[in-house]
Amino acid sequence: MHTLLITGPGGAGRTTVAAATALAAARRGHRVLLLSGDPGDPLTPLLGDPLPPGLRLARVDSGREFRDELVALQERGSALLGMVGARPLAAEELTELPGSEEFALLRALRRAAAAPGTDLVVVDLPPLHRAVTTLALPAQLRRYLARLLPAEKQAARALRPVLAQLAGVPMPAQWLYEAAARWDEELAAVQAVVEADTTEVRLVAEPGPAASDALRLGRLGLALQQLDVRTVVANRMVPRDCADPWLAGIAAQQEKHAAEWAADLPVVPLAHLGADPRGTDDLDRLAADGLVPQVPAPRRAWTVEDRLAADGVLVWVVPLPGAVKSDLDLVRRGDELLLTAGPHRRIVPLPSALRRCTVSGAALADGELRIRFTPDPGLWPRTH
Template sequence: MPQTLLITGPGGAGRTIVAAATALAAARGGRRVSLLSAEDPLRGAPAPAGLRLARIDSGEEFRTELAALQDRGAAFIGMLGGRPLGAEEITELPGAEQFSLLRALRREATAPGTDLVVVDMPPLHQALTTLALPAQLRRYLSRLLPAERQAARALRPVLAQLAGVPQPAQWLYEAAARWDEELAAVQAVVEAPSTAVRLVAEPGPAADAALRTGLLGLALHELRVHDLVANRLVPRDSADPWVAGIAAAQRAFLDDRERAVPVVGAAHLGRDPWGPDDLDPLVRADGMDPAPGGGDGTAWSVEDRLAADGILVWAVPLPRARKDELDLVRRGDELLLAVGPYRRIVPLPSALRRCTVSGAALDDGVLRVRFTPDPQLWPRAR
């Protein structure tokens, strides 16, 4: 699987421009690059050697998918007296952009002959909700259909003979199986060690708040951060007091960020770049060509403290989190964790399923959830 770099950040930070500069820098370095975007990042200019542009057309993909769904369910629709929609009647619905992006991401990341896939993602919050979709939807499918699926399989032949048409259960479960397979493939790309996020921000107080929340969301979903592109940096040695003040504020922002994530500096061009030639200063910025690899991970880990303290500890990295924005609930064999606007439901590791939650503490950016073995479920020492 090629290296995949997901470009996102606060709105208006220049994500598309940085995505184009990233792809051009890697192509000039000799890598075979695919640049995936819903826009035209090169502004109509032809792509140079080594770079292939892949467009996301959510409207066309939605019409194609709905037409295919109608064809598969034609017998059921006819049985209900319905009439299929014509191609000219189908208009894109909210949410189609997310699914179109995910399908395109899977397609590009599994295509042969590519070394790097650069993805121009939506703004940070929307990008996070999109990347979390495959795992969330697969959980919904597994919860809603498992028991009924077995019964439906046994009844399908009888029901089909009685009615003479494929039954709704058969159509539903076959569709669910296809969805689960497609979602699993996308989830594999998102969670691959070769996939990481390149953040883009224009240094300043607003960006600081957005990035703090975004980094929490990335950590919650265990998404790797490759680096941060600090975009539109002004000269530090300017004689203009106003520019010098901005430069000082940007420097303070970077000093704080560099302790948490590698930073790539991109100078302010004084205008919006237009085409590959205008992008050249950004392309040549030190670090714009991303180093191979998936960036720094934020994987959750289980600490064994049974011998010393009689507990197991699930350590969840949550950089710069605050206690007042955390919510933690144990429900059966799952843990429900909310951090600010983000929520994640994860299955407990097998050892922790046989324990009870005995407490939790947030210390130095790590949430540690304590689990005490349940004597009724834990193997007794002999």
């Protein structure tokens, strides 16, 4: 099964492109599931009711998921809540908190990826800056859980009643560790979908200077999470043969920026219809070569180059397309590396060989950050 994640700057038409992509794939005989996290209902005017053959639609009810999850959490922790005198909240008095939409969308993505009888899942993600943070959530939260509630500490649970008596305060209940294990399992399943070779990211933008800046930073954030952008949809392209000089100027500017994007990424141009698309006839008019995704190639790994014989170093190659030197910062802390790229940040564990080295330099060239590591004589095995 193939998963296509679609995002772009706000107002770029990503929902329309997601619908057009799903419809075009269904027209070609694919069994398509279109997943939307939009709180409104923009897809029904686009796709109609009933849906075209081969196409299914899944919507995310983030409010309901938030209520169900919090009520279930209260029930599992009822003993601890009762001990501290807490009054549980009823489902009808719960309103969702900021961030619940992202969690609900990720859970829905996991369910969609496991849905039987589906060839392609098209996901209408939030705007680009939110999409980057949403896709980074599973790995980040798993790291937090591992640090705050390490699994190996559960082995000491038999000592907690004794420790509670000695300390005079209640110890964390077993339900907390069980909840952490359940969350980690669910997050791992979502992370596996996001990072799978069969998952690709498509960006949608209306060509222009603001869109170019947004795409560069968004693509940089995705690359920091090791998520490759495979295509860019240049949306609402004005025809180049316009008689109106003003429209002809806009068309020229759009073509200039689309050509810059095409320098290192496939670009799929979609025409401006003169009005907002409505109905499957309009979506069919938007169909273009390259809109239906092909089977993606394996994602590019962060490789370690062995240059010990030539230069005495190992080099970690981190692809960061569009990065400039002023965007970047890195700090070594223990067995982890803190990488900053523009407004984005990621903490990554070092490969085992690099943990026995010290960072000796870094250079950015041709969209790659090359971090040099020199073996630590006290930790590196000696050769005879």
